[in-house]
């Protein structure tokens with residue numbers, strides 16, 4: 299059995315305000331991990347699909363998003379839905395989406411376009427301290 303998966307790298311592009319940063323990561327890495335390990339500034343909170351702060355707009359150069367990112371879990375879909383964010387795969391939670399192939403582009407500017415606080419203020423389990 300080959301251990302090439304341990305050394306294989308794929309590329310991801312993070313964009314913010316039109317500026318692109320291409321980084322390398324291991325296949326299967328979460329977008330959030332790829333960003334943090336490469337010192338890309340990204341908004342996040344729980345890292346566990348609870349707070350909703352890590353949403354990014356995504357697109358794939360090739361062949362498509364379905365084969366370039368892991369499928370959404372029901373938990374991720376539920377959280378996106380609570381925040382009234384698209385469920386068509388164009389927005390993903392960086393702490394959940396795993397990069398499977400090169401060509402994914404994640405737009406971090408999207409993070410300034412929505413506030414999870416407004417949508418999730420009734421989520422007592424996460425916001426106990428504030429509400």
Ligand code: FES
Pocket residue numbers: 342343344345346347348349350351352353391392393394
């Ligand atoms: S960091 Fe909280 S949902 Fe992703």
